[in-house]
Amino acid sequence: xxxxxxxxxxxxxIARRAPYGxxxxxxxxxxxxxxxxxxxxxxxIFIGDGVFxxxxxxxxxxxxxxxxxxALETLELYGINEVFVHSESLLNRGLTESQLVCRANLIEDxxxxxxxxxxxxxxxx
Amino acid sequence: xxxxxxxxxxxxxxxxxxxxxAAPQSSQGAKTALRFAESLLQMGHNIERLFxxxxxxxxxxxxxxxxxxxxxxxxxWHALIEANGLxxxxxxxxAIRRGIVDTAEAQRHELYAASCYTSSEIGGLGxxxxxxxxxxxxxxxx
Numbered sequence: 431x432x433x434x435x436x437x438x439x440x441x442x443x444i445a446r447r448a449p450y451g452x453x454x455x456x457x458x459x460x461x462x463x464x465x466x467x468x469x470x471x472x473x474x475i476f477i478g479d480g481v482f483x484x485x486x487x488x489x490x491x492x493x494x495x496x497x498x499x500x501a502l503e504t505l506e507l508y509g510i511n512e513v514f515v516h517s518e519s520l521l522n523r524g525l526t527e528s529q530l531v532c533r534a535n536l537i538e539d540x541x542x543x544x545x546x547x548x549x550x551x552x553x554x555x
Numbered sequence: 556x557x558x559x560x561x562x563x564x565x566x567x568x569x570x571x572x573x574x575x576x577a578a579p580q581s582s583q584g585a586k587t588a589l590r591f592a593e594s595l596l597q598m599g600h601n602i603e604r605l606f607x608x609x610x611x612x613x614x615x616x617x618x619x620x621x622x623x624x625x626x627x628x629x630x631x632w633h634a635l636i637e638a639n640g641l642x643x644x645x646x647x648x649x650a651i652r653r654g655i656v657d658t659a660e661a662q663r664h665e666l667y668a669a670s671c672y673t674s675s676e677i678g679g680l681g682x683x684x685x686x687x688x689x690x691x692x693x694x695x696x697x
Contacts, residue, residue: 439688457576457609460648464680470688551693555576555609 439550441465442473445480446554449498450490454555455483459501461553466508473545474505476534477516481523484515484530499531506532516542569691570603571595574683577697578610579628584697585614589631591694596639604686605636605643607675611697612650615643615675618668629672636674643675644682 443462447454465472476484488499505513517536520526527536537545546552573592577584595602607614614632621627636643651660654670657677661669671677687693 441684441687453609457649460680461683464684468681468684470684551687553574553693553695555695 438469438471440471440473440548442475442546442549442552444546444552444554445474445476445483446478447483448479449483449488450493450495455480455498456496456501458553458555459498461555462505462510463508466510469509471512472510473512473514473549474510475514475516475537475542475545477519477542479519479523481515481519481525484532484534485525486529486531503531514542514545568599568601570601570689572603572683572686572690572693573605574693574695575605575607575611575614575697576609576695578613579616579619580613581610582697585611585628586626588694588696589628589635591696592635592641596635602639602641603690604682605632605641605675606683606686607643607645607649608680608683609646609649609697610653612645612653612655615645615650615655615671617672618670633672633674636672642686644678644686645671645675646683647677647679650677 443458445455445458449455462472462474483498484502486499488497490497513532513534514537515534517538573588575585575588577588579585592602592605614629616629619627619629645655650656651664656664656666656669657671658669660677
C-alpha cells in the first residue's frame with residue numbers, strides 16, 4: 431500500500447452541511463474513512479450547519495436515514511483524532527461541546543484559516 | 556469550444572485530480588469541470604485522475620439521451636477520457652445507489668443492463684486518496 435501512496439499530505443475535510451437533507455455529510459465521512467485506511471493525515475472540520483452532524487442522540491429512523499452521529503462516534507477507532515468544530519457555528523446554533531458525540535477541538539476563525547492554509551488538499555462537501 | 560492556448564513550459568506543467576460531485580443535468584458544476592479538464596489538457600497540464608463522486612457519478616451514464624441542441628455531458632466526458640487515455644474512476648458506493656453499473660456490477664447485483672461508460676472504471680475512494688498523493692492540485696466541482 432505504501433508504494434502507491436508515496437507522500438503523506440494533509441487533507442482537510444470541511445463538513446458544512448446538516449446531517450440529513452443531502453448526502454454531503456455521509457460523503458464527507460466516507461472520504462474520512464478512506465483517508466484513514468490509507469493513513470493520510472486528516473483534519474475533519476465541522477462548520478456552519480455541519481456542527482449538527484456531531485449532536486448526540488440523533489434518531490433518524492423516522493426519516494429512513496442512518497444516524498450520522500453514531501458513525502461519527504467511531505472516528506477515534508479509525509485513528510481520526512484531528513476533529514475540529516468551529517466554535518462560533520456551535521454557539522450560533524445554541525449548542526455546547528457537551529452535546530457532541532465525540533471529543534473535538536473547538537477552533538476560532540483565525541486558527542481555522544491557518545489550518546486550511548497549511549493543508550495540502552481541501553475537500554468541501 | 557475555443558480555448559486560450561497559453562501552453563505553459565514543460566517544467567510548469569502540473570498534475571491535477573478533479574473530484575466531480577455535480578450531476579450533469581441539475582447544476583453547472585459538471586459542465587464547468589468538463590471545460591476545465593479540456594482546458595488543462597490544451598494548456599499542457601496532466602490529469603492524474605477524474606474521480607466521480609455522489610451525484611457526479613451520473614456523468615458516467617451511457618444511457619443519457621439529450622435533445623439535439625443540447626450538449627450530452629456524459630458523452631463528452633467519455634470522448635475526452637478516450638481521446639486522452641485518462642484515468643477515470645466512478646465511486647462504487649455512489650454509483651450502485653444511482654443505477655450506474657458496469658457489466659460486472661450488473662451481473663453481481665442481477666440487473667438487466669449496464670449503464671456505465673466503459674471509459675470509466677467503477678472503483679473505491681482509495682483511488683481518490685491515491686490520486687491525491689500523486690497530484691500537485693485537486694479541484695472539486697459541485
